[in-house]
Amino acid sequence: MRVCLAAGLGVLLCSPLLAQKRYDPGASDTEIRIGHIAPYSGPASAYGTIGQAALAYVAKVNAEGGVNGRRIELISVDDAYNPAKTVEQARRLVEHDEVLAVFGALGTAQNLAIRRYMNAKKVPQLFVATGATRFGDPQAFPWTMGWQPTYQDEARVYAQHILATRPNAKVAVLLQNDDFGKDYLKGFMDALGDKAASMVVAQATYEVTDATVDSQVLALKASGADVFFNIATPKFAAQAIRKAGESGWKPTQYLASVSIFISAVLKPAGLDHATGVISASFIRDPQDETLQSSRELADYLAFMQRYYPAGDAGEFLNVLGYSMAQTLVQTLRQAGDELTRENLMKQAASLSMTLPMLHPGIGVKTGADDYRPIEKVQLVRFNGTRYESLGQPLGR
Known part of the structure; x- marks a missing residue:
């Protein structure tokens, strides 16, 4: 249905009722x-x-x-x-x-x-x-x-990368003890498949009310793991990276994208400790040389x-x-x-x-x-100054 109003020179101006606000x-x-x-x-x-x-x-x-x-x-x-x-x-x-x-x-x-x-x-x-x-x-x-x-899709990408580059890895996982942490862990374990039981040698959880995760990191280090999957929000992610570095633990580190941030996480952790961290991003890094x-x-x-x-x-x-x-x-x-x-x-x-x-x-x-x-997501690695892309975007 249309509403039409007469205008000069016999022209009808019509407006659909569907256009009403x-x-x-x-x-x-x-x-x-x-x-x-x-x-x-x-x-x-x-x-x-x-x-x-x-x-x-x-x-x-x-x-x-x-x-x-x-x-x-x-x-x-x-x-x-x-x-x-x-x-x-x-x-x-x-x-x-x-x-x-x-x-x-x-x-x-x-x-x-x-x-x-x-x-x-x-x-x-x-x-x-x-x-x-x-x-x-x-x-x-x-x-x-x-x-x-999704966290599960992101975690699958990390697992696939570990399987491709470190098939005999011993993996330690730190995760927040809630649905956020468990979602990441599920995607990761599902993607590791039959190898999950042998590759994941240690897990430790923390509560958002905890003061630090120092004791958890030391326990994970003691497992002998050579890969560390850090499923933590910024405060705890920074603490974990710093404690791992200060304790002399040098695993390959995978960092949940929720804590990928240089200013909020990697700088407080210490850039020397964070160098080599692998994460995933869909957002471009303003410091990326190819973007300048x-x-x-x-x-x-x-x-x-x-x-x-x-x-x-x-x-x-x-x-x-x-x-x-x-x-x-x-x-x-x-x-x-x-x-x-x-x-x-x-x-x-x-x-x-x-x-x-x-x-x-x-x-x-x-x-x-x-x-x-x-x-x-795009896998990225921190080089001590900025993130560099690893391959092409992955996902659904």
Whole structure:
């Protein structure tokens, strides 16, 4: 059905009724209100800069006219990496601030704590900042979508690399004692297959409330392992790398991508201890020599200088926040004037795009039955100054 109005010279101006604007709470002719939850304090506060970078990118978009003429208000709140606090903040964002969606909440336990609530309320829980495998289930949880490659897929890549380069390795594993750590471990052990029982000679866990992981690292060293898989968040990952080096243990080290960061992890660990660490990334390193004359890097550096000058432009975490925010903005653009929660999820499940600071060959693609936007990683090795790529991107 179309509505037509008479104009001069007998011309009819027609407009489809489908073009009418539609809004849910958090959207209007002038504004789109989005919630964001980050650990600005607590044991994972190193990740707080992701939120700052996302806020800065939204400020850039607003300065350039917003999205389809609307200003984005990104309400970013602190949960201190505490799931109970995540629940409190999510409820406040949905029920008090009436956001259209919650975007980029960080942490496995934290997102699990709010997933049922978000789905019951039918509020998009978009692009969660965790690689936990369970955040890609559109049948059971249609309002929750991941963003980054899954921890299990990433761990499989490490296992495949070890099998190819060190088939007789003796592997020691440090992992956080929660779903995050167990997800990585499952992918790793599954990929090792029949060799898992003989190759993995020691495992040690830690709690997020622990002061250090020194005793765990020393126990792993005592196993005689010559490969160390470090499944830890930044604070503990840095401690483990440093303790291994200071104790004279020199295994080949594989580091979970959640702690790949040079400024937040490798520098506190000691660059000499971190040299040779192998990790996986889908985000490009701003210090990569092959990127230095590129338009992508120039745009990113200009953004950081103008909108987040206090941030470290060379830090992966800031590239992460920048790239996640770009994905959000594209989803909002695709939603057009139909800014309903249902349409926002529909658009999030209809993405096919590249992001300037992702490795070549790694894109963002979703579908109604595919809630895992990024599914490839690039193996990288730290050379004492920066990361160097190892081969081509791997994954699904």
